[in-house]
Amino acid sequence: MGVTGPPGPVMDRDEVDRALARLGAEHKAVEDSLLALQDHAGRRLLEGAELTGTTRERWAAAERTITLLWTCFDVYTGALREAREVRARRRWPGREELVELTDRLRGESVVVPGGAGEEALLSERFTLEGLVRRMNELYASSLDLVVTADAVWSALPARIDLLAAELGRTRSLAHSVGVRPGEHPAGDELEEITAELSLLRSQVITDPLAFWRPAAGSSAPGGGRPDTGRYDRAALALEDVRREIEAVLAVRQDSEDRLLRLRDVLSRADRTLAEARAARGEVLAKIAASEVPAVSGPPTALQERLVAAAEYRRHAQWHRLSPLLDSLEREAEDELLRARESLTAVTAPLAVRAELRGRLDAYRAKVARLGAAEDPLLIERYDTARRMLWSAPCDLRVAEEAVLRYQRAAAEVLSAPGGAQGPGSAEGAGNAEGAGGRQW
Template sequence: MDRDEVDRALARLQEEHEAIETSLLALQDHAGRRLLEGAELTGVTKDRWASTEQAIGLLWGYFEAYAGALRSAREVRSRRRWPSRDDLVALTDRLRGPSVTVASAAAHPAPSVGGPAKLSERFTLEGLVSRMNTLYARSLDVVVAADTVWSALPARIDLLAAELQRTRSLAHSVGVRPGEHPAGDELESITRELSALRAQVVSDPLAFWSPATASSAPGGGRPDTGRYDRAARSLEDVRREIEAVLAVRQDSETRLLRLRDVLSRADRTLTEARAARGEVLAKIAASEVPAVSGPPTVLQERLAAAAEYRRHAQWHRLSPLLESLEREAEDELMRARESLTAVTAPLAVRAELRGRLDAYKAKVARHGMAEDPLLIERYDVARRMLWSAPCDLRAAEQAVLRYQRAAAEVLVPRQQGSVDGPGHRGES
């Protein structure tokens, strides 16, 4: 190396020295490192921090050796303004050759398996910088990961625990307790999970770290919040259930009154259907009329149980009972209405036939054919069938059809004559 190359190398190595010193001091003062140093660690964090502490010790040993070698080279260079050939040879060896000797305790803290222990190891200054950079990146990765987890998860767990405590108090106020309601048992389970989760996060933060596979930078990754997220979702589900119970407490009286009204309407509809069935059996012949069941006593019993729950403020039992009762009461009202419709169907058919018969009679009268003997005869036959009891609907329908056909046969020629006009002979 000539003088200029030596000076440039010394300047670059001095910059490396200052950068490494700054990084090591920052690592020494890092909050994550201080927390790791004072914490009672377990699991993967305990193992990795033990290796990292050793690596940080090596770093300082390497740095001292590097600083000493650089200081020695600068002393050689400072002897003369224009270094001699021997000086340049010595500087070249110090700056480019394996001139830094590190004791085996620093280079290899444990002897190699299957080989003899080395007493020392020699490095070039560039090689020593590369080794320090590697150790620094690994150490910083552990420190940053642990600090990130500690900064993120415990605070979130504490906030969730506070929300859990509020939910437990609310649940207790509406009778949702462990052993008496599934939501109470779930709250106890979430409480145990959060306590265990916080303790593990504090003692083993690296167990909750997901490194970023696409990044090689120290600290690349994110905290693994899977267990926290599951607990938060479970608490949200329980909170919604408690709110539903609270809503029941606020509007239970209105809902019970509405239930009684729906069941009362269903009973009245069934009573009407039974009365209509008797009327149909008396007035309609040859018709199959479905039977009408009585009111369901089970729903009335469950409604009475719901009223008891409300009276004794057992809201957690009242909530699911009201929901099922509301569905079943609406189903019962619909069933009663369908029963009434099915029972009164023959009466509806008879009314439709009566209306059709009278409509055709009115049409015939408008065309001046009311006195036609055939129409009078067929009308009287159909009318007697429809206005007598019991009414044979099948025979009455045939009689109405016969009257309709007769009316059509009489009206069609008359309508054609009016269209053809006077003096025009219609086709026969």
């Protein structure tokens, strides 16, 4: 919808003809716009909907505005028709006709009848140009409301319906794996999402303007976008539940393998603890003056929960089995690690004895290789250390001291003037001194 040119004093014939042409074009543009507004899908929806809230209030005002807009158009049409009739009186209008045409085309010659309420403000005179501006204002406000409502209705209900269909599929899948309201948090969340989508759709249909976010600084009709905040939150919540349901479904598919692995891990933990208990008895019998940590019994609580997990699987209670398997797998691995640490702690004295035995024999072999095997002091100290390490119970502190004495004696014999010489003598003495620094 456009605007006519500026008013002038007394118009000549050419100015009159040009003004009538412009006003005719304005009339055609206004008429086309009003007809388009009349046929707009958003307007038809607004007329047929049970509206509430903000939309009901604004549409009631918009209907009055549209009625006023048609009244203004009718007045404009009549004024333009009368101006054309005056111009058609003669081909070359005289001054009297030109004055009249100037008044009609540029003067405040158009009166819009008033009415009740807000329409009473329009019971005043307009120029044709001013009336066009007024119709532009009324049209823009009416179109903005219609376009806004139509944009919300075009965007949100369809998306809500698609999400509701996805919700239905998720609920069906949840039911198949035992996820139901009151029995599983995901089942309760599905009920909440269902209620929220139902309420959201109802509110969008009856009050679309409540779900519109205007664009900052925009004056164009329909400037902005639908507010999808609640829809987006419901979609995210449904996605979280769907992932949880799929995790439960995955449990149904691989639960047997996971239970078998759990049994294997707990069996290895039991065997490791049994080995640790046997090793502890051996250590107590063979190692003297040693603190040996106690070994706990088998993890009966985990075994009981494993039995419960098998029962859940047997009765297809997948929503209960899923978190139980997750926790059991973590705790079973922890139990196996604890059993291995217990075995290592219990067998530490035996490992120390084995290390001392190996060190003693290694030095004896080196001494023999360097030709000092028949030295009486070395024979005596070797026999003493060997007797301590190969007798039960073995006092590791005393045995280690005996090994160190043998190492020191070997170093002295090999480094003494006239002692056994050979490749590696100095190396043997150095290693003996180095090994002698080990403390129990």
